[in-house]
Amino acid sequence: MGQSKLILTICPSWGPELPPLGIALLKSSLNQHDIQCDLIDFNIECYNKLKHQDRIRLWDKSNLDPWLCPQRFEHEILPLLEPLIDQLVNQLIAHPAPYIGFTVLDSNVWVSNIVADRLKQHTNKVLIAGGPETTFKEPRVKISKSFDYYFVGEGEQAIVEIIRWLDSNKNKPSPQGVYSTMGELCIDRQFVQSSLNQSVVPDFSSLLLNTYVENALPIITSRSCLFKCRFCSDFKSMGTFRKLSTDHIVAILSHYYKLGYRKLWFNDLLINGVMEELCSAFEKLANNGQRFTWIALATPNKQLTSTHLNTLKSYGLQTLNLGLESGSNDVMKMMKKGFNQKYCSEALQRIFESKINTQLNIIVGFPGETEDHFLETLQFLDNHKQYISGFTSINSCIALPGSFLSDNKERYAIQFPENQDPSLWFSVDNTPEIRANRLSRLKQWIQDNHYNIYASNQAD
Numbered sequence: 001m002g003q004s005k006l007i008l009t010i011c012p013s014w015g016p017e018l019p020p021l022g023i024a025l026l027k028s029s030l031n032q033h034d035i036q037c038d039l040i041d042f043n044i045e046c047y048n049k050l051k052h053q054d055r056i057r058l059w060d061k062s063n064l065d066p067w068l069c070p071q072r073f074e075h076e077i078l079p080l081l082e083p084l085i086d087q088l089v090n091q092l093i094a095h096p097a098p099y100i101g102f103t104v105l106d107s108n109v110w111v112s113n114i115v116a117d118r119l120k121q122h123t124n125k126v127l128i129a130g131g132p133e134t135t136f137k138e139p140r141v142k143i144s145k146s147f148d149y150y151f152v153g154e155g156e157q158a159i160v161e162i163i164r165w166l167d168s169n170k171n172k173p174s175p176q177g178v179y180s181t182m183g184e185l186c187i188d189r190q191f192v193q194s195s196l197n198q199s200v201v202p203d204f205s206s207l208l209l210n211t212y213v214e215n216a217l218p219i220i221t222s223r224s225c226l227f228k229c230r231f232c233s234d235f236k237s238m239g240t241f242r243k244l245s246t247d248h249i250v251a252i253l254s255h256y257y258k259l260g261y262r263k264l265w266f267n268d269l270l271i272n273g274v275m276e277e278l279c280s281a282f283e284k285l286a287n288n289g290q291r292f293t294w295i296a297l298a299t300p301n302k303q304l305t306s307t308h309l310n311t312l313k314s315y316g317l318q319t320l321n322l323g324l325e326s327g328s329n330d331v332m333k334m335m336k337k338g339f340n341q342k343y344c345s346e347a348l349q350r351i352f353e354s355k356i357n358t359q360l361n362i363i364v365g366f367p368g369e370t371e372d373h374f375l376e377t378l379q380f381l382d383n384h385k386q387y388i389s390g391f392t393s394i395n396s397c398i399a400l401p402g403s404f405l406s407d408n409k410e411r412y413a414i415q416f417p418e419n420q421d422p423s424l425w426f427s428v429d430n431t432p433e434i435r436a437n438r439l440s441r442l443k444q445w446i447q448d449n450h451y452n453i454y455a456s457n458q459a460d
C-alpha cells in the first residue's frame with residue numbers, strides 16, 4: 001500500500017467506552033483495495049485530555065444537551081475544546097492524505113463543523129461528511145458547507161468508489177450516495193447499502209486501543225432490524241435487514257481473540273434475527289478454546305427461545321438489553337413493537353431462568369399513550385421486578401427525523417413548535433410537560449426500586 005489517501009475521524013461527543021466500529025469497518029474495506037487510510041479518534045483524545053470533572057460532566061449520557069444545543073455548546077464546551085481543536089486541525093493539515101472523512105451525528109455536529117470550517121480556511125483537502133447526521137434531510141441541514149460532499153448510506157463499498165472518483169479528478173459521475181454540499185441539503189436522498197462482505201474484519205490498528213474506558217471490542221453481525229417500530233429511525237438508517245454468516249462472525253471474533261480481547265459489545269439493533277448464527281459461531285470458537293463474555297440488544301418475543309438463551313448463556317452472554325418501551329398492550333400495539341404483554345412477560349421469565357441479566361429501555365409519551373397506559377407500564381415493571389437488572393435508556397418520546405412518527409404528523413395529529421425541535425412536539429392530549437412529568441415519575445420508580453439508569457434524554 002502506498003501513501004495514506006484518507007483520514008477518517010470522529011469528533012466528540014461519542015461513547016468513550018469502545019473504539020469506534022464504523023471507521024474501523026471503512027478502513028478494513030479500503031485495505032482490501034490496497035488504499036491506505038488512517039484513523040483519528042478525536043473523541044477519545046478529547047475525553048482523555050480534559051480534566052476528570054469535565055470529562056465526567058460532558059460525557060454524561062443522561063445529559064447530552066450541552067452537545068446538542070448550539071448556545072450551550074458555544075458557552076459550556078467550546079472554550080474547553082478550543083486548544084484541542086486547533087491541535088487536530090494542525091495535525092490534519094500536516095498529514096499527507098488529501099481526503100478527510102468525518103462521522104457526523106447529532107452529538108458531534110458542532111465540533112465537526114468547526115473542524116471543517118477551520119480546515120477549509122487553510123487547506124484544499126477534500127472534506128466528506130457521512131454518518132447518521134447526513135442520512136435524513138432534517139438533521140443534515142446542520143452540517144457546514146465547509147464540507148465538500150456528504151454521503152447517504154453505508155460507506156464500506158462507497159468509500160472505495162469515492163476515493164477512486166476523487167483520484168480521477170471527478171471525470172465521471174459521482175458515486176451513488178455522494179452529493180455536493182453546494183446543492184440542497186434539505187432533500188430526501190436514497191440510502192445506499194453496502195455488501196456486508198466488503199469489510200471482513202474491522203481494522204482498529206491505527207487506534208490506541210488502551211485509551212478506551214472498557215477492555216472490550218464492538219462487533220456488528222446484522223444490519224437494520226426485523227421490526228419497524230413507529231418511533232424508530234435506526235432501522236431505516238441501516239437499509240434492509242442483512243446478517244453475517246457464521247464463518248464471518250468466527251473470523252471477526254478469532255481476530256479479536258488474537259488481539260487479546262475477551263469482552264464484546266454487540267452493536268446489532270437486536271440479535272433476534274441472528275440467534276442461529278451466533279450459537280454456531282460461539283460453538284466453533286469454544287471448540288477452538290476461544291471464549292468471550294458479551295452483551296447485546298434484543299426484543300422480548302418468542303424468537304428468544306430457552307434453547308437459544310441457554311446456549312448463548314453457556315457461550316458468555318451476560319446481559320440482554322431489551323427495547324420494552326412500554327408495559328401497556330395498547331401502546332406496544334400503537335408503537336408496532338411486534339410483541340405484547342404476554343410474549344414480553346414470558347420472554348423476561350425465560351431470560352431470567354437462563355441466568356442472563358435484563359436491562360430495559362422505556363419510552364414515555366408515545367402519541368396515544370394516556371395516563372392509564374403510563375400507570376400500566378409502572379404496574380408491568382412492578383410485576384416483573386424480579387426479572388429486571390437495570391435500565392439502559394429512559395426517554396421521553398421524540399419524533400425522530402426519518403421515523404414513521406415524524407413522517408406522519410397529520411395521522412398522529414401532532415404539531416411542532418416554531419423551531420421544529422423534534423423533542424417538543426405536542427398534540428391535544430400530549431405535551432412536552434406531560435411527557436416530562438411521566439418521565440420523572442418513571443425515574444422515581446426506578447430510584448425507589450434501587451436500579452441504575454445508564455442514559456436518558458431528560459436531565460434530572
Ligand code: SF4
Nearest residue numbers: 225227228229232269
Ligand atoms: S426500536 Fe428496536 S426493535 Fe424497533 S425497529 Fe428500532 S431497532 Fe428494531
